[in-house]
Amino acid sequence: MQILTTYFPTSHSTSAPVRLYEHTVPAGFPSPAADFTERTLDLNEYIVKRPSATFFVKVMGDSMQNAGMYDGDIIVVDKSLRAVNGNIVLAMVQGEFTVKRLQHEGKRVFLWPENAKYQPLEITPEMDFMVWGVVIHVLHKLYGHDRAD
């Protein structure tokens, strides 16, 4: 890169503050905990196993409430996992997303809601169906502002 133009300040500073000490040096007994302040717990580490394949999704509705998933909750979806029998999955059925428990019964495949109000749905070969990802956590807010951020 070629520098075409250069500007210099026109006024000169007459004083430059110099700081002597950044922090105080305590005298006395050294903290025995100082050697152990290595790290703090990271919630991401606990919730997100594979960051490149993890997405957050907001769910609306009550069809999964017996699985502890309530209206407005945020679920953590890991796409790297292959869904197996019994997993709760985010799936696409006939052009719409849904979250249900994947249940194999012999050769038949069902999507089970976790609320007696709703009926299970059998997945048939002619249906447009795909598992988008496996739900690994539900983030349910108990207290606080009504804001996601």
Next chain:
Amino acid sequence: MIALIDCNNFFVSCERVFEPWLNGKPVVVLSNNDGCIISRSQEAKDLGIKMGEPLFKAKPLIECEGVRVFSSNFMLYGDMSRRVMQILKTFGEVEVYSIDEAFVNLDHVPTADLEKKAISIRETIWQYLNLPVCVGIAPTKTLAKVANHLAKKNAAYNGIALLDTPEKQAATRRHLAVENIWGIGRRYAVKLHQHQVYTAADLVDRSAAWVYRHLGGVVGVRLRQELLGNPCQELDLTEDPSRKNIACTRSFSRYITTLDELQEAVATYTTRAAEKLRLQRSAAKAITVFIRTNKFSVHAPQYHRATTIALPMASADTGELIRYALQGLRQIFQNGYAYKKAGVILSEFTPESQLQTNLFDTTDRDKSKKLMMALDKLNAKMGKNEWAENVISYAAGGTDKNWKMTLSQKSDRYSTHWKEILKVKI
């Protein structure tokens, strides 16, 4: 061996991840002022929609065929790209070549396992992200590019092409037109045709001395070696090229003719760039400003000018950077042109922690740093979009911003903004 991984119709594919029912349907993504088509699904290509075609020209076809149209959502594409690169890093060293393309070093993989590895790369990216990719494997970057092209063009290859033996490489060279070789432009191809060089095979048949004379000297000789399977270009493994400079450039939704409006745009871009700069804890010592008219307009008078200003001291202060950017802009601005694009590039970085103090410096650096920290914190908390429509911002950025892009059909930023994450009725 080197693999080149290239995402298919990347922008369209990113949109489909969050609307999977669009698989198998024609989809296009528009350029950043909703002007032209910049990404097409296979179905859209099959309808005859051309790359780069202006939206208004394709509109009748789009409406009649029910093509789904998206404005570009670069936040989303950027995050998906980052995820792809993250996955690729688990397979070997990665050179990020563009937003949707990367070279991966597979030297550690035994030849017999290369195909298996390629399949695994493809399947992993599909499983993790629902993004389709093509994988080309060869001993050199140039041949890896060729292999990738073969994988893309030939459906029977299932997205994977290996040029791992001299025989396969020779056969490919015979069918590879010189104009399709990575690095040979149109103009060089015409020149080569005049010497009866039509294919890559014709080219490598000529001596190195001939190639030196007719194809750009040492660059051409290297290209010939690469086509023969002898590596001349190493992978560039420097982490994150954005760290060398930070650019913020955009096209306007309409033409801008006045200095006032250009100043608003440049100040806004500087604001954005300065935020990125502080995010990586650097300060910049140089700032480049450029403005240009619409280079695609045939009749309009063209004007393109850039200037770079060396700051007396590296800075990450938005206000200070704006001041220099606007000084630069005033130097290059010419009345009487219709401007279509402007940009700001920050460069020559020093880590924030190693800032030299300058005796002649009149700015209170401590105060500035505190101010910037407060500003960033506030804006991060209150939310903003990629237009740096911050809650608190410099007045120089203007308040109307009616020159900014129109993003009429933008999808949500599903993976980067809490308020825009995927919503599912269950």
